[in-house]
Amino acid sequence: MIRTLARKDLHTLFAAPSTWMMLALLQFILGWFFLARLDDYLQVQTQLAQMDDAPGATISIAAPLANLLALLLLMLTPLFSMRLIAEERRNQTWLLLATSPLSSVQIVLGKFTGLLILLSIVIIASVAMMSLLALGTQADLGLILCNLLGLWLLAAAYAALGLYFSAINRQPVVAAFTALAVSVALWLLDMASGMLRALSPNMHFQNLNSGLLSSADIVYFVLFCIFFVMLTIHHIRRERGGH
Amino acid sequence: MSAPTTLSAKNLVRFHGKRRVVDDVSFTLQRGEVLGLLGHNGAGKSTTLMMLSGALQPSSGSVEVCDFDLAQRADLGKACLGFLPEHxxxxxxxxxxxxxxxxxxxxxxxxxxxxxxxxxxxxxxxxxxxxxxxxxxxxxxxxxxxxxxxxxxxxPAVVILDEPTVGLDPAQIRDIRELISELGDSSSVILSTHLLHEVEQVCDRAVILREGRNIFSGSLDELRAHSDIESSFLRLNAATESEQA
Structure with missing residues (x-):
């Protein structure tokens, strides 16, 4: 059932020209940034060769690329997530799901999975770009995989947050805007100190971005997703009643 | 012996804010029956149907579909339901x-x-x-x-249709009414409408709602016997139509 719903959502997302436009634009920005970083690296390569502990190509090119994608995901995810529930309500198709035998858990997980598959495509495409470094140099595979995991967890967190705001708002644009506002606020918490900083997804992503794989960061993202998915389930269950 | 009951609504109440949109509505539906839910705009028809189809939780009261309580076994109950909302x-x-x-x-x-x-x-x-x-x-x-x-x-054993003929031309209306009569042979159908003659053409029984209350429930013959209800409904209908014109 979750698969049926996720497949339908992916179909709807890919049927919209705007999705293709956004994906194409995203790849263009990432590709351009990748080439620019590569160019910079090649220019300073001779100087780097004289240093004792010089940074490698992966940390100089791939890590900043992942960092840029993290920022772009922050802005892009609300544009996709707003459609999940708010747009179904606006187009009156929500009643088909609400009156189906699917439980609220299945509906929410189906929607979440559909969006996560779309974001995974974006992430895999960019990680494939990073892996191109292996053609010319010895790429740090561990760092690339760590970034893949980090981006994926970050995307899941933004997707869960966006899904919740899509459930509580009737207007898709309002859903996108509130999700974006909250995501930016959480991102800015990275500049705070102490406990508040620990709440920022960005701070946890930075660890993975620099190749530091810590279970605390993974647990943070998993809890973040569970929190917003549960809130969404609760909201929908209260409205439909029963299951 | 009468046909088995496929849907029963007991004392349905729904508040929108402090207003009671649906107030203590109860009825049952037998297999092979077409039930007309009559009422003017704002009488609570759509809200009632949303509760029957499990899209909206009643503030109080219960709905049973094929003997499954929608609050307890919604997955089984809803599998026996087909719903066409207003849009x-x-x-x-x-x-x-x-x-x-x-x-x-x-x-x-x-x-x-x-x-x-x-x-x-x-x-x-x-x-x-x-x-x-x-x-x-x-x-x-x-x-x-x-x-x-x-x-x-x-x-599904129960089909719920919310104003299925609104905005259609006469030929399309005729086709859809024929389809509803045909559906009534194999399933139970609840049809909401604000047109009395539509109920007379396709339904076996009628329930009339006014301001969220159930003011009549019975067969079409009984409805005709209650000429006061029928005439007041027609009068209100005429008033609404002239307003719309």
């Missing part, structure tokens, strides 16, 4: 076949029966040649047919 829940960027198959899968139709049910439903709704068309490109009448088709594709 058909159609994905405009989907093809007719895809929408119908999606609705069937949501209602747990097995893989083996999918094609058979799709073919049968399209034949019943006159959509055989329309399967590959995008829903957004269809006329309103055909969209309404797809709306009915997605409500009946899983062969």
């Amino acid at each position: 058909p829940p159609l994905y405009r960027d989907m093809r007719v076949d895809d929408q119908l198959l999606f609705a069937a899968r949501l209602h747990k139709v097995g893989k083996a029966q999918l094609d058979e049910y799709l073919e049968l439903t399209k034949r019943r709704c006159g959509l055989l040649d329309w399967g590959k068309r995008l829903i957004g490109e269809l006329s309103k009448g055909y969209q309404q047919r797809v709306g009915i088709a997605q409500a009946i594709i899983h062969q």
Whole structure:
């Protein structure tokens, strides 16, 4: 059932020209940034060769690329997530799901999975770009995989947050805007100190971005997703009643 | 012996804010019966149907579909239900076949029966040649047919239709009424409308709502015997229509 719903959502997302436009634009920005970083690296390569502990190509090119994608995901995810529930309500198709035998858990997980598959495509495409470094140099595979995991967890967190705001708002644009506002606020918490900083997804992503794989960061993202998915389930269950 | 009860609503109440939109509505539906839910705009018809279909939780009261309480066993109860809301829940960027198959899968139709049910439903709704068309490109009448088709594709025991003939031309209205009568042979149907003559044409029994209250429930003969209700309804109808004109 979750698969049926996720497949339908992916179909709807890919049927919209705007999705293709956004994906194409995203790849263009990432590709351009990748080439620019590569160019910079090649220019300073001779100087780097004289240093004792010089940074490698992966940390100089791939890590900043992942960092840029993290920022772009922050802005892009609300544009996709707003459609999940708010747009179904606006187009009156929500009643088909609400009156189906699917439980609220299945509906929410189906929607979440559909969006996560779309974001995974974006992430895999960019990680494939990073892996191109292996053609010319010895790429740090561990760092690339760590970034893949980090981006994926970050995307899941933004997707869960966006899904919740899509459930509580009737207007898709309002859903996108509130999700974006909250995501930016959480991102800015990275500049705070102490406990508040620990709440920022960005701070946890930075660890993975620099190749530091810590279970605390993974647990943070998993809890973040569970929190917003549960809130969404609760909201929908209260409205439909029963299951 | 009377036919088995497929749906029963007991003391349904629903508040919107502090206002009671539906106030203590109860009725039952037997297999093979077409029940007309009559009322003017704002009488609480759509809210009642939303509660019967499990899209909205009643503030109090209960709904049982095929002996399953929607509050307890919603998954089983809702599998026996087909619902066409006031605005058909159609994905405009989907093809007719895809929408119908999606609705069937949501209602747990097995893989083996999918094609058979799709073919049968399209034949019943006159959509055989329309399967590959995008829903957004269809006329309103055909969209309404797809709306009915997605409500009946899983062969539910109870079909709930919210104003299925609004905004259609006379030929389309006739087709849809014929389809509803045909549905009444195999399933139970609840039909909401504000047109008394529609109830007289296709329904076996009627329930009349006014300001959220159930003011009449009985067979069409009983309705005719209550000439006061019938005439007051007609009077109100005429007033509404002249307002709209």
